[in-house]
Amino acid sequence: MDPKATKIGLEIHVPLRTEKKLFCDCPTSYHEIDTPNSLICEICTGMPGIKPMPINSKALDAVIIIAHLLNCTIPRKRIYMKRKHYDYPDLPKGYQITSEPIGVDGVFRFDGGQFPDIGIWEVHLEEDPGQYNLAKGLVDYNRSGVPLVEIVTAPDIQDPEHARSFMKDLLKMLEYSDLILEGTGIIRADVNVSVAGGNRVEVKNVNSIRSIYRAIKYEILRQEALLSRGRVIEQETRGWDEERGETYTLRKKESAEDYRYIPDPDLPPILLGEEYISKMRELLPETPQDIRQRFISKYGISEKYARVLTNNRDIARFFENLATKVDPPLLATWVCEELLAQLNYRGISLSETKITEQNFYELISLLSSAAITEATAKKLLERIVDSGESPREVVEAEGLGAIKDDGSLERVVEEVIEENPGPISDYRSGKTEALNFLMGQVMRRMRGRADAKRVSKILRSKLDKS
Ligand SMILES: [Zn+2]
Structure with missing residues (x-):
């Protein structure tokens, strides 16, 4: 496999964290609700004669900020909302409303330079379709109309590892921004793969980082095998079979014309003013890299620990909330070495434990004042992860204080x-x-x-x- 000849691009869709849907006032909490079709109205189910409400400005703000984070240029022209037509049970209107690019010509820079940077072609705002269960023939429209950001990369990705690192770092950056919904099964991507001498193949609806990695690997092998047998790789759209770990033909030679894009006559174009764009730039959240640098310079902890702490937003926030109260290097060591070991061992996240800032603070203070030994602190930690007890009270009640005599x-x-x-x-x-x-x-x-x-x-x- 010649990596330079292989071209991979991604179109990534991530739901935005807004309270309301893009063109109506329905809540966006579909991922927390078990009752199908309970968060819907005439607008998001596309009843005849309905018109969209004005665009949700919170969703527009979020996409502008994300475009800034991806170093995009914001076009200073009228941005039309377009109708993208296709027929599927998840789309009652028969078209999906999607914006013209709100950010263009950006770049995603890898931290530490372990991978080549990836160009960002376009960032769009669009509405999510509903969820269609093909096996049961049932549709749930709770998700219909939820705002999405769509990020289209240049075909700069060289191999499955490059794609996986990009997706992990991109999602981490977006999670830190607090602008996206979080949880498993939230992201959806279309994966474009072409090898030297073949046409571009698009794999639709790949729903996790692991599946993106596997789909790319599978497509490269499949396309190279075809070429080595003298076959032609046609431009086509394929689906992803998660269970079999294979792609399969959906349709041949799909092009933009098939979607019959037209500007939505019910929605005025958006013209973004300079003042608004620079105001959004001021709201730019810190990236994990920014936070890591701050941890090193402000709290004097090692690069290694700063990296571990910022790998996870909740851990980074937990550390920072305590760093002003106890010795930061000691705290960093105990979070990175001991607390994370307990979480990894149990396979759970911080929020799933009984650890609180208060009980962890007590533990570290007891240790740093030499009121308990390291061995006792380790035992206590193991216990309070599950019990949530106060270390100070346990030490007192059970006489676990260090022997100083x-x-x-x-x-x-x-x-x-x-x-x-x-x-x-x-x-x-x-x-x-x-x-x-x-x-x-x-x-x-x-x-x-x-x-x-x-x-x-x-x-x-x-x-x-x-
Ligand atoms: Zn609605």
Whole structure:
């Protein structure tokens, strides 16, 4: 496979986080509602004779901000809302309303330069169709009319890995902006793939990053296999079969004319003023890269931890809300190493645990003031992830505070030395690993309440003395 000859482009649709639909006042919460056709009206179900209400300005704001985030130019001309015609049960009007480009000629820059940048051709605002269940023949219009941003990339993507990294970073950036709906099954993409010597093939409605990756991989292999047998790759539109992991022919030679685009006569064109465009630019949210740089410069944490923390917006916010109250580097270490290990082990997100800013704050303060040992803190964390208890109260009630009195530590060390003549002589004959065994014995008797460094110091001094 020659990566330079392979051209991949994506058309990505993501629902915007607005309260109301694009052309009516119905709520957009279709993803939280189980009752079909309960969030609908005459407008979003395309009843005869209806007209759309004026465009939802919140949705327009969001698309302008996203266009800015993708370094697009905003056209200073009348932007028409167009009707895109096609027949399918999910589209009661027989056309979908979609804007002319609201952003053009942008670029998505990869952070750290591990992949080539990807051109952004166009950003549009459009309405979502309903959801048609082909197997049951049922349609749910709750989603019909929900505002979407459509992002069309240049065919700059070279391989499935490039596409996957782009999608992950793009979604992360959009999530940080708070402008999009979140959740699984939210994004939909059309994937265009062509290999050297073949025509462009479009795969419609690929619904997750993993499926985008698989569909691209499958298409490259399929197209190359056809070419190697001397066959021609026709321009066509294919579907994606998630279960079989294969694409299949939907229709041949589809072109823009098939959609019979016309400006919607019920909607006036939008003319974006300079003042409005620059006002939207001022509302530009911080990107994950901006936040990472700030974490490094403001809180003095390492690049590595800053990267881990900003991988997830909720984790980044959790960190930042506590960073002004406790030692930031200690906090970063405990979030990145210990808390995330607990989440990964359970396969859950922060919001699914009983961890709160308050109980985690207590844990880190107890640790940083040496009121508890690291071993105790780890045990407590493991417990409060599920229980949500107050670490301060648990430590008090169960007497888990660190032992600071050297006298009692020394007594335990002496006991251990007395009871383990074998390991002691091993240590003295140069087998230093025997020290770990003796340390373990002391720590076990102290139930994790002794500071390991202090124990090691006392143990060594006693062994070297006697
Ligand atoms: Zn409606």
